[in-house]
Amino acid sequence: MQDRKFVRPRQKLVEFLRKKGIKDERVLQAIGKIPRHKLITTALYNRAYDDTALPIGLKQTISQPYTVAAQTEMLEIKRGDKILEIGTGSGYQCMVLCELGAEVYSVERHNELYHRAKEALKQEGYKALLKAGDGTLGWSTYAPYDGIVVTAGAPVVPDDLIKQLKVGGVLVIPVGDDKTQSMLKITRVSETEYSQDEYDDFKFVPLIGEKGWGE
Numbered sequence: 001m002q003d004r005k006f007v008r009p010r011q012k013l014v015e016f017l018r019k020k021g022i023k024d025e026r027v028l029q030a031i032g033k034i035p036r037h038k039l040i041t042t043a044l045y046n047r048a049y050d051d052t053a054l055p056i057g058l059k060q061t062i063s064q065p066y067t068v069a070a071q072t073e074m075l076e077i078k079r080g081d082k083i084l085e086i087g088t089g090s091g092y093q094c095m096v097l098c099e100l101g102a103e104v105y106s107v108e109r110h111n112e113l114y115h116r117a118k119e120a121l122k123q124e125g126y127k128a129l130l131k132a133g134d135g136t137l138g139w140s141t142y143a144p145y146d147g148i149v150v151t152a153g154a155p156v157v158p159d160d161l162i163k164q165l166k167v168g169g170v171l172v173i174p175v176g177d178d179k180t181q182s183m184l185k186i187t188r189v190s191e192t193e194y195s196q197d198e199y200d201d202f203k204f205v206p207l208i209g210e211k212g213w214g215e
């Protein structure tokens with residue numbers, strides 16, 4: 001009963017994202033399916049399907065749906081692709097990646113968020129592999145990846161993430177200062193060559209770690 005009242009706001013969000021420029025219908029379908037309200041506190045339920053980032057505690061946020069959709073679209077995921085996410089947070093983006101049929105690996109710096117996201121994914125029946133740790137170093141155990149998505153703003157592109165991409169793989173990462181970042185889409189063209197596209201300004205919480213902003 002409780003969940004039914006979120007169906008309409010979720011559909012409205014999908015329409016809003018389509019008008020805002022998201023073209024990949026698979027991404028829109030995923031956004032239309034994932035219960036974002038379950039990943040935030042009940043006090044924020046009335047804003048669960050607004051196109052805005054919302055607090056999830058520990059000074060962190062669940063990303064804005066447009067940003068999640070845009071980053072996912074840039075990854076150009078095919079079913080079975082191996083995708084690494086840096087910054088699990090609430091688990092929202094992780095669920096979107098799973099819905100697209102990716103094999104998802106995700107790293108979160110905060111232990112508490114890692115445990116919460118792990119439980120939320122289990123509750124919703126998603127099978128991503130999560131770990132708590134510093135994602136600026138990637139996750140070498142399962143490398144190389146078809147795609148890597150970073151969901152916190154970095155001062156520079158961490159070299160370990162570049163190294164953990166397959167040839168043909170894509171890294172999507174916001175890079176900039178503490179106020180705004182540009183979204184970089186870096187494609188590994190060959191063992192030694194990369195191409196780069198850059199998109200408008202985005203606003204993320206900082207990527208904190210050895211190859212990110214200092215602690």
Ligand code: SAM
Pocket residue numbers: 060061062063068086087088089090091092093094107108109110113133134135136151152204205206207208209210212
């Ligand atoms: N993808 C998340 C979602 O859908 O809710 C976005 C969460 S938030 C915008 C970014 C997350 O990155 C935060 O949870 C933060 O703790 C995490 N983070 C920051 N630096 C990190 C690092 N070095 N390694 C792993 N996670 C990090």
